[in-house]
Every structure is written in structure tokens, then in C-alpha cells.
Amino acid sequence: MALPFNILVLVCLAYVVFLFLVAFGADKRASQGGSNWLGLPLIYTLSLSVYCTAWTFYGAVGYAARSGLEYVTIYLGPTLVMIGWWWILRKLVRIGRAQRVTSIADLISSRYGKSNGLGVLVTLLAVVGTTPYIALQLQSVTLSFAVFAAAAPGGFEGADLSATALWVAVGLALFTILFGTRNLDANERHHGVVTAIAVEAVVKLVALMAVGIFVVWGVAGGTTEIASMIADSPISNWNINPGRWAGLTFLSAAAFLTLPRMFQVLVVENVDERQLATASWAFPTYLMLMSLFVVPIAVAGLNVLPPDANPDLFVLTLPLHYNQQGLAMLSFLGGFSSATSMVIVASIALSTMVSNHIVMPIWLSARSDEGATVSGDVRHLVLTSRRLSIGAVLLLGYLYYHFSGGGAELAAIGLISFAGVAQVLPALLGGIVWRGAARNGAAVGLIAGFAVWAYTLFLPSFGEAGIMSAQMLTNGPWGLEWLRPRALFGLAGLDPVVHAVFWSMLINTGAFIVVSLLSFPSPLERLQGAQFVNVFEHSASTKGWAHGGAEAEDLLIMAQRIMGADEAQTLFQAQASDQGKEGYLPDTTPDFIARLERELAGSVGAATAHAMVGQIVGGASVSVEDLMAVADETQQMLEHSSQLEAQQKELTTTARRLSEVNEKLTQLSIQKDAFLSQISHELRTPMTSIRAFSEILRESDLDHAAQEKYAMIIHGEAVRLTRLLDDLLDLSVLENGQVQLYPQHEPLSHVLDRAVAATSSLSAGGIAIRRNPEAEEIGLYTDTDRLAQVFINLIANAAKYCEAQAPCLEIKVSQKLGELRIDFVDNGGGIPPESQAVIFEKFSRLSDQAAAGGAGLGLAICREIMDKLGGTVTYLPGQSGAAFRVTLPVAM
Amino acid sequence: MSPSREPLFLARQNYRRRRISDAARLLPFLGVILFMQPLLAAGQGGNGTAGWLVYVFVVWVMLIVVAAILSRRLAKTGSDEVSPPGYGVEDAR
């Protein structure tokens, strides 16, 4: 009669593999940059469907079977929030992007002065609120398995329920770790996961609608028939409970904004504000369709199935009752999708919060004496802590399921969870609309609301045998009636959920407002407040750091550890060129530091990023100017000052450019003099030996051996003169652009081989050269002789100047951003920052005479050659030793 | 570029756009009022589930249609307030 249980497991596994492939493909596509469809509003809308969990899929029908129409309140709240996007969501998304928010805990922490204490508080609240919900998902998957098992001819033992839940939890943990923590995305976006969630969204909608259509047209026989069926059913007369109707609508709206997983998909994964505009009507449509057939299914279930059948499973048992195996299977997959997508997104969101607000701060303070610059690769640590957190979150969910016995009605757990996370709402909304909202207020409100929630709803939910005794529930603790958990302050007769929501939100909001009014926030908090509340007006960045002080190179080193070398270098270079500077080290203006901090916050959270930058920048964090900006509250002042600021900024940039050009000109003029003097020196030195020895040879009676020796010296010096003249002519030809290039095909490895061979005989410096032959297998079409000349110069330089005990030169080849990069990094002392700007100038040999042998024209020639070849050669700061980067356009 | 520097008398298009955003702000309140209608009927008896079911879904569809019209018009004209893709705040300065 029923399909074998093995096939069910097989289909289930096949579905999971399919999801894996979808996620993998999307990730791959995103990493190749061809991700335009990932930004589609449709994908975004569908990803929001993580709101509809197994509770919705199975539970809504059960809910309708018990309480009639009330189930729609769970969807009406989110619908109202979505169509009111212009008020709240638009602002949240804008703030989320401007401040690089990684989670709801991060948003609260960032808003209230980057306080990590609040971050920890919200994280704990989220974990406590979400764990039962994850347990609920595991329970529903397990129950749905059991339905098939019971129907199957003796395949599956009921005792294995707990094991099923465990396997599901392990599988979900694996999936989440694989796709949720593949990399530390600067924006915390997970294309693979989002796409898989979107696919699951379609599956669950199709499944539920298929069952609904089957019930209406297959079982009942049409819309009029179903209407009469409803009229005849036990739920025909709807006893509306006004408190619950309004209260639950409010609660679901609040939870929609504050659930960690909803914040993740709504704000963190959002790539474009336009997605929100579409989702504002498309997601309500999705919700409407999801709830369209709930009542018909419930009525049909009540009508057809035996009275002891669990209404929470009507979606599955109805098709099975009519022996519709395919439909039952689809419906099972729908429920499975609902449960898995919720668990995946929730555990990603929670793990981000746990890792950024609990693990990282502990780690940072544990090694605070070392500072952020010397520690190892932070990315690895962050990823590991996220993976462990995902495992821990799912383990918690499983343990909750295991020990709670999975008895309570699905809807009850869902609502308790909603009410818990909704406690964040006052701090969240207050934070984005009211500048006076203060950290202390938020903290006190959260703690008070959370405590009331736990006392009036969460703890009593464990039943009378649980944490609270029956006696305490009916008479209150110590016989104090006004403290009865379900009738606080004598407010009896209300539904327990509505009662708890009413008191917890009232006390939470009240405490939040009163304490905020009484406290005096720190300057940083006030700045952040202004940034959040006026996110549309101020487009200025968050200021936070006093001028100067930080070492750009230290910041670069730290940023490379967190963001990866390429991203960090690109960021620093872009910033430097915005300031009108060349190279990788911009001035450490407050603007730049604030921007860097935001970029880092995208990886490790605002509070941690602030602490890390603080370790390097140190000192005061807010300047008088910044405070003035806060004080200027009137629109007029802001307008005026922003105009002035823009002008001043322009002037500053121009002035900086001018002064840089001026400096360069002055330097050039000095260099012109120095050039002549240098030429003179370089020519006269060999000339001196030649003249002296030729006079010696002429006037004296030397023995043959001496004659021979002196003639050799004269010859050697003449060769040296010739080489110098060659170099000068080479440079002059290159500079005048009269050079003829002879492009040819040759692999890069071959060019490097030639260069290494040429230098080994030339310098014999004994420098070890490390190469990566695989990376060098790149075909080039360019003037490879000229290119080899550049390589020879760079290798010879390293051989000459690297003063390490065991000198070693590493040649690294990589392809990034449409260019080929060849890095020459040695293990010596590097080049001091003040000299980095001049080394490519003529005769800028750093140590005056040294064993150099050359005239200091080598790097100048290199630069000219690379210019002609369409590439560049630059000094790369922040490496282990001296490092030069040669780039060539890949198209060659 | 800065939205705070707008002239006193708005162009017709800007004026229209602002009224659309006003409408978008008001829509959720209309939704609340309509969705709370069942409360008025509470206790009066004779609350047919089927009737209210139809009422709720009709209101729902209506809100969706209005929201769709408003959001499309806001997204179309709104290049200055709805920021283009990939633009962070720092780029808009």
C-alpha cells in the first residue's frame, strides 16, 4: 500500500545531492563574477521564505484545525512589514550596507557605540530563542519520516526516531559548514546557500499548493463543495479571540524583523535595494499562496481522517489516505525543504554572531599584549570558530529535541520562540529612529524583556512537572498572587502568549525609553546614533578615529590577514589614488580608517574590527571636529557644512596633488643636478684608473707580469665605461619612445629561466631562488628579451642588496583582475618607506657606493621597459623583505 | 547628489514621486485597519469561517496589487533615493 521506506530515504538523499549541486554551482558562478542572476529580486524574494518553516508547512494546517482562521495572523504580520518597506526595511538595508552589518547582534552592537556587551546579550538571546525552533524542525522531519514508516510494510522501527533526528542534524551541519563557511566574504553573503534556499522555497510552495489543489478539486470536487464542507466542519463558526488576533499579528511582524535568520536573508544577504522593492509585493504574494489552501486541507483532514489523527500531519496523511504516493512524496519534500532551509540559515546567522561577538573578542583579549599585527592568519581562526559554532548550534537543537521528548504542539513552540526574539525589537526600532536611544537603555530593556518572557512564557512552557511547579503557576511564588506567571500584576484571563508579549514588550520598551532618557551616551555612541537614524541624509562615513597616528603599513599588514592580500592591496591602492597618491600606502585620514574599519567589520563584526583597528591606531577615538558634526543638528547647518566640506575636500585633494607634483618637480630639479654630478662621478672613476695606469705603463720599466696586470685593469675599466654608456643610451632611447619592440611567443617559465641563468654567472651572490614551476606555465606574447632584462635586474638587485643570513628570493606568479603578476620577494630588510618613492629614479642607488657595480640605472630602465610593454613594475610594501611586483596585461 | 540639498519648489516629477512615497508609507496602516476588521465583529455571533476567509484573502490580494504598483513606480523614478546596485554610501559622496 505505501511505498517502501528505503525509497523514501533514497529520494531524500537524491534531493539533498541536488541541493548540493545547486549551491555548489551558484557559489562557483558567483566566484567567477558571472553572478548577475544571483542578484535577481526573485531569488531574494524566494530566499525570504525561510520564514516559512516546517511549523508553517505542517503546523499551519494543524493550527487551522484547532483554531480556525487564526493561523493567518502568522502571515499577516510579515505582509504588513513588507508592504511597509518604505518605513523600516529600506532603512535597515541601507544601514546594513553602509555599516557592513553581519548580523542582528552586530547591528545592535554597532548602533550603541560598538558595544560588544550588547552584541553578546543579543547573541545569547538569539541562541536561547532559536534552539527550541531548531528542535522543532528536527521534530517535524522525524515525525514525517515516522508517518511513512508507519504506513510502510514493516521497514522501520519507531525507536529509531531519535537516531533519525541525529542524522538529519549531522547532515544539516555538514551542508551548512560546506556552503556557509567556505570563505570569509567581505559582505557576508552566501550565494550558494541563498540559491539552494530559493530552490527549496519553490519546492515547498509547489508541494503545499499541489496538496491543496488535490484536496479542493480532487477530493471535494470544486470550490462550492469545499465552501459547504467548511460550513459543515467543526471550525465553521469562528470564535474570534481579539487579543490573539491582534497580538499574534504584532508578534509575527516583530519576529519577522528580529529573527536572526530573517535578518540574515533580509539585510545581510541583500545585494541591491531594488530587490527589496520587488519583494515588498512578491513576498506577500508568496505568503498568501502558502496560506491559501490551509483551511481546505484542515477541513478535509478533519472530515476524512480518523479523529485521533494528528492535524499537524494532515498535509502528509491526506495524500497517503487517498494512496497518492507521488503527492505524498512531494509533500514530504516540501516539509523537508521547510525544515532544512530554516535550520541552515538560522545556524549560519547564529554562528556568525557567536563567532564575532563571543569567540573573537575572547581571542583578541587573550592576546591583547601581542597586538593585532603580529598574530597569525585571523581568517582561518574566524572560519574555524564559525564551523564549530554551527556544530554547537545544531547539537543544542538536537539535545533540546532529545530531552524535551518532542511532545508539545508545533505552533506552541514557534510562538514562544517568536516572543523571545521579539525582545530585540525596541532596541532595533529605537536605534534607527531615535537618536536619544542609548546603550544602557537598550541593555536594561533587553534584559528586562527577556526575563519577563522567560518567567511568563518560556519556563512555564516546560509544563507543570518542569521547572515551575503547578502550585507556583496557580498561586504565584511564595503565595504572591500578583506574581503568578500567567497573570502578572493581576492581569488574568488573557491568553498566555498574548499575556507574555504584552508584559514583556511593555516592560522592555518602558525600561529602554526611561533609561535612555536618563543616560548620557559616549561620543562614539552618539556618532553611530546619528549615522543610523539619518542614514539617508548623511551620506558621510562614520568618523571615529582621530587624525593621524596610525601606520599605514601596519594597517595594511593587518588588513591582509583578515581580508586576504589581494583585496587589502586593492583597497589601499584605490584609497591612495583617491587621495592623489601613488603606491599602496594612503594617508591614514579618519575617513580612510573609518572605511577600513567598515570593510573589516564585514568579516569580523563592528566591535571586533573597532578593537583591532584600535590596537594599531590607539589613542583617542573621537575628535572635537567629529563632535561638532554631531552638535550641528539643524538641517541648515548640515547643508552648509556639507557643501563646505565637499569644497574643502576637493581643495585638499587638489592641494595634495599640487604639492605632490611640486615635490616631484623640486626633486627632479635636484635630480637633474645630481644626475650631472653622478654622470661625472661614474665616468671619472674608471677614467681615473685608466689614466693612472696608462701613465704608469708609459713611463716606467715594468716587468712583463706587471705590464700584463695593468693592461688588464685598463681593459676592465674601459669595459665598465662602455657598459655605463650603453645603459645611459638604453635609458635615453626608452625615455624618448624610440625603442623598437620585438614581440615573440615564449612561456614565462622560459623567460625566468633565462633571467636566473644570466644572474647566476653575473652576481654569484649565492642567493637561493624559490620558484613555482606550475604557476609559471603561462604563454606570453611580448618582447621577452626586454622582459628578461627586467627580471635580471630585479634578481641581481636582490642578490646584491639582500643582507639576510641565508638570502633567499621567492618568485611568485599569479593572475588577478585581468593582469599577470610576478612578485619578487626577498627575505632581507626591505626598503624603508621614505625611499620607496625614489628607487625607480635614475641614480637613486640607496647605499652610496656598495658593491653595486651598476650606476643605479637598473630600476629606472626596468620601469621604462615595463611601461613600453604595457605593464608596470612597483615596489610592494608590507612583505617580509624587499618586494617588487611586475604586472603584465593578461591579454598578451 | 546629496538629498539634503533640494530646491524649495520641486519639479512636477519629484512632487509626484514624493506623493507616491507618502502612499507607500500609508499602505501598511490601511493594511492594519482592514486586517483588524474581524475584531469589530467579535462577540456578535454568526462569524462564518468561509466568509472571513474570503474577506481576508481579498484584502490581501488588494494590498499586494497596490504595493506592487507603488513599488514599481518608486523603483522606476527613484534613482536618486534608491541607490543603484553596488553603491555603498562612501561612493555616493
Place this chain on the structure above:
Amino acid sequence: MTDQTSDLKIGGDPEPTVAVTLPRHVLVIEDEPNIIEAISFILSRDGWVVATHSNGETAVEAVLKLRPDALILDVMLPGRSGYDILQDLRANETTKDLPVLMLTARGQKNDRELAERLGVNKFMTKPFSNAEVLETMRALIEA
């Protein structure tokens, strides 16, 4: 002129010749090996005892240790310039009168002026004539 030279000439001929005077010591501070070789050859053939030193940083110490009768000093040296060395020598009681011949490959006008301000005895531009160097050295020591 100096105490050293007068000491050396005690009991000497009123008209001193190379043959009868004690060997004169000269220290050559220069970093180009070929130029060192040339100067050493020329001077030792003339009866000088030649010592050489090629590092700018330790040049002053070398002078104080070797106590030469005269010094030939290059301007561009690794570590420290000839001008700095000269300044130190002139500030030191034992070497303030030491005869110094400076050789430079740059030879612009301001180079010479700087050297003279610092108290050089003779300033010559490379390339030099061997005979000129010899004469200059003799003149320096006899003055």
C-alpha cells in the same frame, strides 16, 4: 709645518732629499680597488710607506691608530663621506694639522669650496696625473 715633520727632520740636511729622510707614512682612504692600486704604486715607488683603508665609517679610527704623516681622502665612500671624515679630523687635537689631499670624481665648484671651508690642504679632481699627485704629496709634507 707640523710637529711630526719637524721631529722627523731632526739632524737632517738643510736641503732634505728622499734618500736621507726616514720613510714617510701615507694613508689612502679610497674604495675603488684599482685607484688604490695605482696610487699605492706611484707613492711606494717614490719611497712612501702606503697604508690603505676603504671604509668611510671607520676611517677616522684608522687615522688615529696609524698616525700617518699625510692622508689621501676620497669624497664618495661607503658609509660616510670624505667631508664628514675631514671635519672630524680637524676637530681632533692630534690630527687638526694633518696634511690632507682630497680626491673627488665629482669636481664641481661647490665641492671644492666645501672642502676648502673644512680645511683641506689640497683638492684634486679625478682623473689626476700621477706626476701631479706625487708633487702635491711632496709639497704637502715639506711645507
